[in-house]
Structures are given as C-alpha cells and as structure tokens.
Amino acid sequence: MTAYIIRRLLATIPVMIVVALFVFLLLHLTPGDPAAVIAGDDASPAEIDGIRSKLGLDRPIWEQFVIYVLSLLRGDLGTSIFSNLPVTTLVMQRLEPSVVLALSTLVVAVLFAIPMGVLAAWKARSAIDRIVMGFSVLGFALPVFLVGYLLIYIFAIELRWLPVQGYRPLSQGVWETARSIILPAFALGMVYMALIARITRASMLEVLSEDYIRTAHAKGVAKKSVLLKHALKNAAVPIVTVIGIGLALLISGVVITETVFNIPGLGRLTVDAILKRDYPIIQGLIILFAGAKVLINLMIDISYSFFDPRIRY
C-alpha cells in the first residue's frame, strides 16, 4: 500500500511537468509578442522592451522553460504584473474562503445526496424516488447563479436568516463563517448533489439486486443494516468516483459562486486576473488547480481499496 502511494506520487511528476509546459507555453502561444500582450495596447516600444528583458523573454525558449520550472520548484509562482506582489502571496490571501467553500459544498452535498440516493433506490419507482429524481433533474438544469440569487432572495432578503453576501473568515469565529458560507455552499452544491444522488441511486439499485443482498435478508439482517452496511459499501466505488470528479468540477462553479456571493476567494482572483490579463497569476492558478486535481484523483484511487478488498495495488 505504502509502496503504491509512493509510486503514484512519483507518477504525478510527469503529469505536473506537462501541466507546467502547457502553462509556460500559454504565454507564448497567445497571438503576438508576449511582452506586447503583457504591456497592453497603449505601450511604447521602449516599455515593451523593458518588460521583455525583465521577464527574460529575450532568452532562448528552452532556457526560459528551465528557469520557469526551477522557480516553480522553489515555490515561486511568479509576480503579478499589476500589483507587483508575488503570486503565492496573492493566492494565500484568497485561499481560505475558497477552501472553506469547497469543503462545505462537499460536506453539504454528500450529507444530503447519499441519503437521498439510498432512499430513492430502496423505494424505487415510488413517490419518494420520483421526488428525488425530479430534484436531481432540477439540480442539473438550474445554473449556479440562478440558484444563488434565489437562495439569497428567500433566506437573506425575505426571511433575513443569513447574510446576503460576503465572507467572514474563520478568525472571526466558526459560527460566523458557517453563516456566511451556507448559502453559497448550497448554491454551488446543487449540481453536485444531483450528480451524487443520481449515481448513488443507480449504484445502489444494481447492488440491491445482487444475490448477497438476498443472503443478508435470509440471515435476518435488519433492513437499515442491509442498506447502509451490506449494500452501500458495495455501491461506494462509483459514488466516491463522482464525488472526486465533482470536486474537480467545482472549481469552475467556485468562480461563479464567489462572484454571486461576493466572496474574496481564488475564483474571484482568477476572474480579475483574466480580465486584467495578469498572466503570471493565471499561470500560477492553473498550476495550483491542476495540482489539486491530481491530488484528489490520487486520494480517490487510494480510497477504492478501502471500500472493495478485491482492488489491490
């Protein structure tokens, strides 16, 4: 097992090198001279030359790549063109809200979706099943921003239970953070819940028709235990897979959610950087998101063997 984890960690290195290469080329593949692109439309030739030598763009391209990778290895993601602050500093400032939002969404979605899916599978073709599946279709169909504004309207403006927008950092107390993050988490989690509920139902339905479920009943195991112990553990691998895939997909949702709820997180940083063409920030964020995704995949793969003993590495 440990050997497998080490092997998998080593295998992420080539992946990350390819990502780094892509991110590096991003600047060079953009039409036109990178220095001119960075300098903007109204820059003079002298300014463009200044930028070019400052960023080392006048050196051979392979040399630039090596320098780029070496600085990445030192944890240096570059410097923002506009604010002149290191990208790592900017990221660290914005990291907490995004991580809290992503994890809250994960918890909310899993907590609601798995019981919904199990219930729908157990009571297949019943009214409960149809309600859950209807909710699931709705979750897929409604865009995040619409759900977000709806939730704000109902719970913040009409009922006044929760703040309309903004984020309270953990340093101001967990309760305040939770109050500020619950609506965004639900808005962002809607699609995610729909996805997990659907897969849970499908996977459970398949497992519930297996012979060993009949054996469990024949042993006199209680219905609840048949569902949550005998069936759910067998149904877990596909469920964990979509939880992982979903978590990676959340990244795009985070951008919109953070905008709707005015949360100063990585999503907002990304949007602002793209609008201002602050390439070093964009590049740094891509590397970061790619790394997060690789890590999530690794964790999912490792979790498989926990759920299913037939999977051994």
Add this chain to the structure above:
Amino acid sequence: MTLLATADTEPAPAPASGDVILSVRDLRTQFFTRDGTVRAVDGLSYDLERGETLCIVGESGCGKSVSALSVMRLIPEDAGRIVGGSVTFEGTELTDMPEHEMRRIRGNRISMIFQEPMTSLNPVFTVGEQIAESLRIHQGLGGHAAAERAVEMLSLVKIADPRRRAGEYPHQLSGGMRQRVMIAIALACNPKVLIADEPTTALDVTIQAQILNLMLELKERLGTAIVLITHDLGVVAETAQRVIVMYAGRKVEEASVEELFRHPLHPYTRGLMGSIPRRSATGRRSGVRGRLQEIPGIVPSLREEIPGCAFAPRCSFAGERCSREKPPLEPHRPAHLAACWEVARVAATPR
C-alpha cells in the same frame, strides 16, 4: 390452518406420523408481471418432521425455489407475494407475522443456502465477519465472542486453517469453500430447519459429493431438518428420506425415497428418472435403455389457468379426461401420493 380448510384441496401428506416442525398448507405464491399473473406456486402442501431430509424435485421453473423463498418470506415485494395458504413453524403462523418478528426467525430458526456460492457472499466483508454477523444479531454475542465462534463454525464445515480463512474475503476462496462458508453462516445459530436451494448445482461434481456429505453429517450432529431443493435425482437418492415431485407449481407425487424410486406413479416422475444416465446390473448400459429418454415439450406457461393436468400436453399416457379435469392428489399405494388420472395404466407399464 385447520384440517377443514385443507380437506377440499388435498389430503394431508402421507407420513404425518412424527413430530412436524414445518408445515406448509395450500401455499400459493404469485408474481405480477406486465404480461399477467404467474402462478409460481399453486397450492403446495407438505410437512417437514424434526431432523428429516425432505427433497423437492422438479425442472427449472416448477416453483420449487419460489416455494422455499415463500417459506422464508423473501419474495421481493415489488415482484410478487404469497396470495394464500399457510406456513407454520413450530405451530406459529409465518405468513402474516410482522416483519421484525420474521427477522428473528430467518437465519436463526430457519436458515437458507442458495445455489450460487460465487455471488451469495458479500464481496466486501471477510467471511468471518459474515458468519459473526448472524451470531451478533440472533445470539447477542459480543464482537470478540462472535468472531471466535465464527472460526469454530469454519472448522465445523471443515475449512482448513479456519483462523486465517476467517480473515479472508470471498474472492480469495474457491466455489466449494464459499458454499462451506454459506453452510457455516446458515448453521451458525443452530437452526431447526435448513432450506437448501440447489446447493450443489453450481459446483464441480467432485465437490458436490463433499458438500452433500457435509450437510448430512452436520444435520445428524445438530439435529437440523433439511428441505433440499434439487433437479438432480441422483442427489435425491443419496440424501432424502422423503421426496416431493413438483410440476407447474403443484405437488404431483410424494413418497419415501425407496418407494418413489421403486414404484414411480406419476408419468412426470418416470420422465425425470428416464432423463438420468443409468447403468444396468452388469455395469454397462443395457441395450434397451441405451439412449437417455427426454421428456418431450416444455414446462407450461404459468400465466394461464390450466384446467386439467398441467403435464397432459407432454404425457404419453394422457387421455381425454386429463386435459379437462385436474387429477386429485390421492394415495395410490401406502404412504404414496400421486396426482394422475392414469395411475393404474402407468403402474402397469414396465419402465
């Protein structure tokens, strides 16, 4: 169920002399499909005595497995249900028992093992855990005691190195070993009745004998009564004391095993016996019976009500009356019931 209620359906099974532990009366189980109602079990009655082995024989689709699942009340709710009759275990009616009480009987007083050892064990739990679970549920054993008892059960079903095997998962065991584990699960709580639904069908021939012998040995040791469901008359001859032959959801013949093999009365039973390879006294196949006799035709659809004898379309003895009137199940010889209008002609015809 009173005698009165059964009187107009069929007589009580022949040897009801001993101590009856499980009694099935006029059991009817139906499945509701898009194409209509399937009468999978259509008025089955039998008594099981303490410690005896009763075989239920018949072709695929004759309702023998469904009758077993009905006794356990394991018919999937959305597919079908018991529509009539009664099942009593130690004098208690099971068919209308609340589910939570029925759960205390399943796997504890009445156990069941299935045809498919490869898929009947849960792949994500160790076999020790799967045995221990029954003990925790029914005998209230703690985690450690149940685990210890599970190891004992594994050695009882003659699995070598039981302590190591207890920690293994089903995919690490062979088919024969998995069926041994199923037997261990079924017998863990020392049940009074074991229903075995084709327990050896999916196994290699050499393993089949081992599993059957194990079941019979444990039956003697623990005093468990066995309902053995099979399509294999060879298995019947080796294991049963009494035999029920089922056709199209009904019992067509019942007798002790010696009586049945010596004097089969129903043409269907004769057909089944003709379909197994036999050897003559000299050890070679005799010339006359050189070919296996197959029963012509197929099992009838159970969707329509069959007015006469369900076997009539396939029966060489069938007369005009057979397709019109249902033959009653009657004793034709001592302790030997058969449902056939032409018993006299069948009995007079040499096999």
